[in-house]
Amino acid sequence: MPLTLRCKDMHVMKAAYIEKFGGPEVLTYGDLPDPIAGPGQVVVDTVAASINGADAKVCGGEYGGQPKFPMILGRDFSGVISAVGAGVQDLKVGDEVFGVLETGRDGTYCEKIAIGAAIVARKPAGMTHVEAAALALTGLTALRSIEDSLKLKSGETILIQGGAGGVAGFAIQLAKHIGARVITTASAANRDYLLELGADQVIDYNTTDFTQAVSDCDAVFETVGGDVASRSFAVLKPGGRAAFIASGAQAPKPERSDVTALRPAVGRDRPHLERILELRRLGAVRAPHVTEYSLAQAAEALAVSAARHLKGKLVLKVR
Numbered sequence: 001m002p003l004t005l006r007c008k009d010m011h012v013m014k015a016a017y018i019e020k021f022g023g024p025e026v027l028t029y030g031d032l033p034d035p036i037a038g039p040g041q042v043v044v045d046t047v048a049a050s051i052n053g054a055d056a057k058v059c060g061g062e063y064g065g066q067p068k069f070p071m072i073l074g075r076d077f078s079g080v081i082s083a084v085g086a087g088v089q090d091l092k093v094g095d096e097v098f099g100v101l102e103t104g105r106d107g108t109y110c111e112k113i114a115i116g117a118a119i120v121a122r123k124p125a126g127m128t129h130v131e132a133a134a135l136a137l138t139g140l141t142a143l144r145s146i147e148d149s150l151k152l153k154s155g156e157t158i159l160i161q162g163g164a165g166g167v168a169g170f171a172i173q174l175a176k177h178i179g180a181r182v183i184t185t186a187s188a189a190n191r192d193y194l195l196e197l198g199a200d201q202v203i204d205y206n207t208t209d210f211t212q213a214v215s216d217c218d219a220v221f222e223t224v225g226g227d228v229a230s231r232s233f234a235v236l237k238p239g240g241r242a243a244f245i246a247s248g249a250q251a252p253k254p255e256r257s258d259v260t261a262l263r264p265a266v267g268r269d270r271p272h273l274e275r276i277l278e279l280r281r282l283g284a285v286r287a288p289h290v291t292e293y294s295l296a297q298a299a300e301a302l303a304v305s306a307a308r309h310l311k312g313k314l315v316l317k318v319r
Contacts, residue, residue: 010034015110016298016316017070021061024302029295032070035114037085042117044079044097047129049108049295051314052076052137053165053246056306058106073302074108076100076136078129079318088117096123098132100140100268109298111318121273127280131287134313138166138288139276141266145221145243146174149264154179156218159210159235161228163199164190166313167245168223169288172197175221177284183217185210185224190311193289211235222246233259288312 012031020026037043055073057063078098081091091097099120101107123132145167146152158175162168163184175182176198183201184194191202203210214235222232225246232242233254241260244251251261279285289312293301301314 013111014295015070015072016074016295017072017109018059019069019071021059021067024056024059024299024306026059027073027299027302028070029298032072032110034112037083037088037114039086040088040116040118041085041114042081042088042091042097042120043083044077044113044115044120045082046077046079046108046111046113046318048079048133049074049077049110049316049318050133050136050138050166051298051301051305051316053167053305053308055106056302059302072107072110073298074101074110074316075106076133076140077108077113078123078132078136079113082112085117091117091120091122096125096129097121098123098129098136099270099273100137102268103266109295109316111295119268119270119273121270121277124277124281127277130290130292130315130317134166134287134290134315135170135276135280135285136273137266138170138313139279139285140268140272141167141245141264142170142174143272143275144266145245145264146171146178149243149262150219150221150241152178152180152219155181157181157183157216158219158221159214159217159232160184160199161210161220161222161232162186162224162246163194163197163202164311165223166288168221169194169197169312170285171221171223172199173285174279177279177282180219183214185228187309193311219243233261290315292317 011034015032097120163186185205211234216237220232220242222244238258243262251263
């Protein structure tokens, strides 16, 4: 049967995907088959999907494993349920939901997503899809790191590396809500933005060595990677702890024995998504600064993300 006839028989959606590993330029915008809701799943018509630091690494093949091409990128989303699989009782067609795909799975740069119903949460009416997508994985990662791994307490001092990024920006607000003193690193251009988010002190990493400017911290949250990660142990007081999300699957090992290195496990579940909504309702956190792109501009947006020097979040407006 000719391919043209087969395509007419199946329903297709627009997606941004890769057929080989490489830089953002290998991202293709085209048609792929619609997903179907399996047992326990819902299909979500995507309205917005956010771009995360991990996406460029997935695109470049940095996570290993056996790739299945074509591979759609992206991990978090917001949209409207269009189909419900067998056994799903608590969600229905028409519900507005947001969330993050199952651990180890990518595939939100597209018009439709099949996902386990248990790990999505209802999006409040007063929150836009763009805002929900921008808060999903950033909020989940910050909560797992600051509350669950570091167990930050009121009165403690924390250094948050790379404060202008999406996860770090959420973490700054969360740490202030908990009652901690927050120091962060950023370029001078983002200083005012981070003071608005609640940072007590902003160190310009272009002019100042943070290890000379900071000491005696109870905790570090490291979102940058590279040598910034290994040097972060120097600012901790004895008994201090550091959490790392940009250094791969394992935290770097400290050269000193009186501190703890942690690699937060960013599991997916509805209670943590609902915790994000609760913090937003309390006014403790707000959505990050967002730059919007269309789904067709996904390669352009991914290139901006890969360059790493951005404020807040990049979000694909899918429909």
